[in-house]
Amino acid sequence: MKFIHAADLHLDSPFRGLISGGLPSDLEKKILDSTFTSFKNLVDDALFQNVDFVLLAGDLFDRNDQSLRSKIFLDQQLERLNQKHIPVFIIFGNHDFLQGGKDSLGFPDNTKVFGPKPETKYLTLKSGQRVAIHGFSFNKQWITKPIIKDYPVADQSADWNIGMLHGSADSVKSQDNYAPFTLSDLQSKNYDYWALGHIHKRQSLDNKGLINYSGNTQGRHINETGKKGYLLVESNGKSLSTSFHSTAPIIWQKILIPVSSKAANTLIKNIFDFLHKQEFKLTTFIRIVLDFKGPISDELINKLNDGEVEEVVRDQSLKDWQNVNFFVTSLKFETSQQIKFSQIDQKYFDEAKLQTLTSKNLEEIKREFMKYDFIQDFLSSSIDQKDIFNLAAQEILSDTLITGGNKSDN
Amino acid sequence: MIINRLVIYGYGKLVNKTIELNHPLQIIYGANEAGKSTIIDFIKSILFGFQSKKQAKHGQYVPRNNAPYGGEIFFQEDGINYRLVRTKGRLTPGDIKFYNADTNTQLPNQNYEKLISPIDRETFDEIFYYGDFSDKDIFGLKTDELRARIQQIGVPAAPKWLDIQKNIDKQAADIYKKKGRKPVLNLQLKSLEALRQKVSNAKLNYPQYQKLNQHLIEAKNQLQEEEKTHSLLQAKFQKSQKLELALPKIQKLNKLSKIDNKQVKPGFEQSDWQEFNRLSVKLANFKKQSADLKKRINELSESQNTNDSLNFYQKNKTDILNLTKQLPKMRDVLSSYKFYSNQKTDVQTEINRISNSIPRNNSNQLPTVLTNEMESQITELLQKQKQLQNQISQISKNHDQRSKNSQPTGKDRTPIILISLGVLSFILSFVLKASFGWILIILGIILIALGTFRNIQKPISNSNSQQKNASAKTINLDPTFSLEVVRQKIDAIQKTGKLSGIPPENWLYVQSQLKQLTQKQNDFKNAENQENISKETLDSFIGKWQFSNNYLDFGSDLTYSQMFELISNQVSSWKQAESKSQMDSQNVDEFKKSFEDAKVSELKALAQYQNFLTSRGLTNEQEFNERFNQQAKIKQDVLQAKNLKSELIDQGFKDVANQDLEKIKSEINHDQTLFNDSQNQITELSKRVSTIEVQIDDLVKNGEYSQLKQQLADQESLILSYVQEYAALSLSSQWIDNALNIASKGRLPKILSLANKYFQTLTKSAYKDIEFDERIKVVRSDGESFQINELSKGTLEQLYLSLIFSMTVGFSSEYRLPIIIDDGFVNFDEQRRAAAFELLNKISEKTQVIYFTANLDRKVSEDNLLKL
Incomplete structure (x- = not known):
């Protein structure tokens, strides 16, 4: 099994801290295109690596602020994956929270969106293995309840259980308005891997490196330093290993x-x-x-x-x-x-x-x-x-x- | 610190003076110029150090008469008595010596420094020294300012810090003011609003996109619907079109349906027509035939009779043919004739030529031929003449010759050269094989010929000379005489031959020519004869044809050949005419026979023809044609009707006969209109779809939104940088404030409570409180509060005193130095002064007060007083 875990694409959101304009137009363009370029690189890798599926753990864009460009671009990239029959699993976060029905989103067939209540989606890999993915989408900007409690425990009938969650761990300094959870909450579900989103700094919450924030795909200000990209998770027998791949320009x-x-x-x-x-x-x-x-x-x-x-x-x-x-x-x-x-x-x-x-x-x-x-x-x-x-x-x-x-x- | 004693070594006017201070409130009285200021300055100088000339605004108080500068102060602090000595030193402040006055042990100077610090002269002046009160105008101060003044007192560098704070506050204000319009941040926030508006306008993109998408879907649906309708209409329209096309047919059918099959009559088929045609043609042919034959017969008969020429020929046929037989022979004669004519001409030409070549004699006549004998003599005679002449000349020349005999005749090499050149040129022509080779050949030949010729001439000249010599030896007769004889003989010849005027050398030539001429003349005569014979023959022959000169017109100019030709032609034409005539006769018979046959056929044909007509009830061709056409038309119509019907049935139109054409037409128009409308609608909708698609495309491609968002983010960053600066500046200002506050250690409340107390005391409780809000107010005992400007001058002064003293006392709790007042109450009235002193008394309970005055008040007790 091989899949990509990414989050916080924040497509079309601007850079902060650039005080005066007056940048040369090629640099300006590079900046405006940066979030798009990063995600496109991710999709290129997904196709090249022929991954089994892609997980996007929220904050793909700013729903209030969503530009047409980001919508069309996202549709296009999802379609590219659709052409190669690579499924994409999406949960929406606090920025791209989904109020309406998920049917009117206009995504291609390969793209599955989780609803506001935790649900499980199943997928059978080419290898025959069965994967259960558990997740939910934000339906409003702040969710103070610990929704983690409503996640099911690992489904024994599936070969792999993966959880997706957009929110703030209590160990990471952030407010409690984002589906708060603790590390033990996550571990109690006995999943093989947790694909987290919301925190822009890439980090592992556990020492095995299987409960991860992938970080955002393109840093947008000086406090989001370092390389940005996605996590590639591969199985080796019954164990999983994670590697980081850089995509941000x-x-x-x-x-x-x-x-x-x-x-x-x-x-x-x-x-x-x-x-x-x-x-x-x-x-x-x-x-x-x-x-x-x-x-x-x-x-x-x-x-x-x-x-x-x-x-x-x-x-x-x-x-x-x-x-x-x-x-x-x-x-x-x-x-x-x-x-x-x-x-x-x-x-x-x-x-x-x-x-x-x-x-x-x-x-x-x-x-x-x-x-x-x-x-x-x-x-x-x-x-x-x-x-x-x-x-x-x-x-x-x-x-x-x-x-x-x-x-x-x- | 409580100062007990002053020991002045030398300071200003004062030299070697000791002053004891005994009372906490020590009043030092001295008239003007008594040295009050000197003592005050002395105290400050000893405590804090001497001043440089620059620093000492009131002078350095250098003592007169070189008295030692400086002195001592004895003071008590915390129960210990100290002695401080300061004298002039290397540095401006002077040298100090610090002693424990009780034990008289010297103490390290640091001890004093520690003790006196942090107060320096400046601070002391600020806090503990009071000059003239009246210029300390603190009434107008607001609490803040009062506070600031207090802060100023608390921190020596406070003015600087307040300056810095002012600077910082100004910088902050330049960035932002609460309701400001000009400061940078205010402006930036305003532009932010504008930019946000722009962004939200651009953001409308998304709902606009959704709207457009919606419209697109609607339009596409509409288009689809319309296309469906269109195809239906198209089918219907095509049907209508077909119907329209069929309309004429229908119309025609309608018309044709009136014609009945019954009208068809037999006997008017195509075959009948063809038959009729055939019969007509046959009849016509036969008619023509017989007519032609008749014509021909007549013609021939005619022609036979009227041929005069032929008649003549036939009459004279025998003669003519006989003569004609002779024609070939005559042609031969003609040839001879021509031949001899020509010959004549040629000979004549020869005669002329030869005649011309003969020179004429003196009478311009031709010479005559000589006999052979004479001819042969000429040569001999001429030779002899010459010989004799030579002999004569030779004799005369003999002398000359002998002298010249020794001259060898040089070998003449020229011929050899020429020949060799010629050979060379010959050889060259072959060697070179050039195109001009032939030139070389010719040149070669010429050269060789020339050479040979030259060579040959040598021997001839040699032989000539030999001959001359020979003759000279043998004939030694008198040459002159012989010569005369010869001459005479020559003359005779000349006469005979009529050769006078012609050189004798030419006589032989002339002779030969003459002979030729004679010959030629003979030839001429012969030819002429022959010619004439021929001509006679020919003319006779021609003459025999005279009888037919009506038909043979020889004219006057014709040549014999032409005449023969004419004869020959005429005879052959006669022959032709004869044979033709014979044939014609034969033909006539045949024609007559044919004519009979033709006539029979003609009649037969006519009968058939007429039968044909009558059997159809017709009388003539015209009628038949008419009837036939009629019938044909009828049949055509019937067929057409049949065809149309089946065509229409094929096209799907059954029972269309007798349909209302107008109705059909209007239906067709209606269908066409609907179809066209539908077409237009589709065009419109298609246009609409593409317009919307273009709009959507534009929206998607429009990068303006992203740019605006980035601009907005940049603007926000800029604003944040100003906010940061503003916050930092605000904090720095606060920081300074706090620092100063801390420095004043919350002195204000303490001071304020003291001020209250003192004010009460001074006003003898007429007022009970001072309020320190926005402005300083006083509260009367009855509770009513008054602003400062409402107070009487006296009360104001009391308030003032309360304030300033409260400040000093406030400080002195920390820094226990004596208060020095330099005639502060000089402007007070007695009552006030009394109250003031009462206050001073109270103060002196806490702090030593040294009061210098030039005016003595009766109320002051002796304990306090020190007179200078």
Whole structure:
């Protein structure tokens, strides 16, 4: 038995964190096509490998937002598999939740969609083995009930039992609005394999690697780094093994670059030297994090804070992106440089820091932008909060430099 | 810290002065210029360090007379008495020495530094020193500002931090303001709205697609339906069309149905017609035949009678034929005649030629022929003449010859050269084998000939000379005489032959020519004779034909041949005519016979013909034709009707006869209309289907939605980056705030409670509370609150004092330094001053107060007072 497990295709959803447009049109096209290209590569592999079936564990697209392009494309790709008689099993997730009947979807004959209540679909392989697949589709955006409880236990009459579930495990940090389950819930069903969806970071929940999030098929912002694709599950006798295959045309990556230079232009040169040595195979969108060993000049800090350095690096990387296969989307720096105060002031600032840089303090700002969900999410995300706190320190630092209020120790 | 004693070494005016401070509230009284400011500055300098010239705004107070700069302060802190000495040092602040005053042991300077810190001169001035109150205008402050002022006091670098905070707040405000329109984030949020609208407009794609798809399906269904209908209509229409095509047939059938089979009469079949035709033709033929024969017979008879020529011939046939027999012979004679004529001509030509070649004599006459004897003499005579002449000349030349005899005749090589050249050229022509070879051959021949000729001439000239010599030896007669004899003989010849004027060398030639001429003349005569004989014969023959000159017109210009030709032709034509005539006679008989037969046949045919007609009740051909055509038509109609009927039945039209044609026609039109409409409908629907398909295709291909979504995501990212900055700035501002607050350690509430207390005291409980909301308000004992601007000046001053003192006292709990007041109440009235002092007393319970004044108040007790 050989099958593909993929999820979170998020067809036609845009990249986040690309602040200004002005990208060359070929890069723009590559971005717009990326989710499609990735899935097409998956279907190419499925055909080439002649897999027995394909599992798609939800969030294929955004139902509210579904573009015609994604619908037609999906239909086409499913049809390609249909031509080769490769069945596809789909569960819909919180983004592509299915409210209406599944008959009006217009999918080809090979495509089976699970309904809102957990059900089992059977399939007989060319080898004669019988496979039972258990799953359900979201029929609304949030499902707080642990639907896992309604899944049947493994059907003994089938050679293989596979479960499909789109939702959040309690061990993975996420809210509980997405058909929550625990690892033991899953294990209690005694399935041979769990094809999970919803979490974009590819991971195994168990140590055998048979309860997996395949991750999304194309990273869409800097926090979805690394190669993206699908999991190929193959049987060897009575055991299963899983391997990852990459299909995404664009990879996001955070790169820590150690730097010790003080001047802006040598810094930029060092950055590019470092990046060119990397020899990226796939188009890579990079966030550079500068790791300064030693003090930075005031002038450089200002340039960094202004975003001047980031802009220059970004623009320069854009010129040659096709040859070098990378594009610098953002540049951050960490510095141990502290704001120095007079003794009377230092402890006040340190104490005030603890008091001020809390997520609670962001509440008021959050309230200011209550209408905008995306801002709410941003201000609630702990990673982004951390960034804000760092930035606050840098603001004060740069301002003290400007006003000359910084006193050194001696 | 409580300062007990001041020991001034030298500071300004004061030199070597000791001042004891005994009372917690120490009032130091001195007139103006007594040194109050000096002492105040001294205290600050000793505690915090001397100032540089730049720093010392009021001067460095360098003492006069080179007195040592500096001094000592004795103070008590936490129960221990200390002694601080500061004198001028290398550095500006001076050198300090720190002692435990009780034990008089020196303590490390750090101990003092630790003790005094974090207060420095600046901080001290801010917190513990009071100059003129009136310019400290804190009444207008809001609580925030008051707080800020308090914060300022709490943190020495506070102004800088507040500046930074102001800067940060400004940056934040540039990014976002609550109801702002200009800040960047506000603008970006606005564009976000617009972009979202665009996206949602583009999003309508999907429902639009569904709608279009729906329309497409409907249209396709409609099309299908219409096509079904169409094929039905088409079938019907085709049927109608067939019917339409059949209409004329039907019409015709209708017409034909009137004709009855009964009208057909026998005897008018095609065969009958053919028969009739045949009979007519036969009759006509026979008629013609007999007519022709008759004609021919008549013609022939006619011709026989009227041939005069033939008649003549026949009359004179014998003669004519006899003469004709002679014709060949005559032709021969003619040939002879011609021959001799020609000969004559030729001979004449010869005669002329020869005659012309003979030179004429002086009388322009031809010479005459000489006898042979004379002729032969000429040569001899001429030779002799020459000989004699030579002899004569030779004698005269003998002299010349002898002198010239020694000259050898050079061997003449020329001939050899020429011959050899000729041979060479001959050889060359063969060797080269060129196209001009023949030239070389000819050249060769010429050269050889020339050479040979030259060679031959040598011997001749040699022999000539030999001969001359011979003659010269043998004849030694008197040449002159002999010559004369010869000449005479020559002359005689000349005369005879009429040769005068002709050179004698030519005489022989002339002779031969003359002989020829004579010969030729004879020939001529002969020919002429013969010619004449022939002519006679011919003419006689011709003459014999005279009798037939009506038919043989010899004319005047004809040649004999032509005449013979004429005769021959005429005779043969006569012969022909004769034979023809004979044949004709034969023919006439035959014709007569045929004519009889023909006539019989003709009559027979006529009978048949007439019978044919009468048996059909007809009288003539015309009638028959008419009747026949009629019948034919009838039959045709009947057949046609039959055919039409069967055709129509084949096409499916039974019983169509007598149908209403109009009805049929209108039905056909109706069907056609329906069919055309259906056709149009199908076209329309097909168009519609393709239009919708194109629209759907456009929608699917439209990448605008994806792009817009990405733009929207980019816009959101941009907004988030501003939000991040804004949040960071807000937090930094708060951070500074908090830092300053912490620095003030929540001093405000403490200060406020103290202020309340002091205000109560000062106003003698006329007011019970100070409210610190938006603005500072005071609450009267009856509970009514007043804004600051509603208060009297006196009350204001009291409030002011409460506030400032509460601040100082608030600080002093931490930093226990004495409060120094430099004539602060100078502008107060007595009552107020009393209250103020009362307050000071209260304060001095907690903190040392040193009050410098130039005005003495009676109310002040002696304990407190120190006079300068």
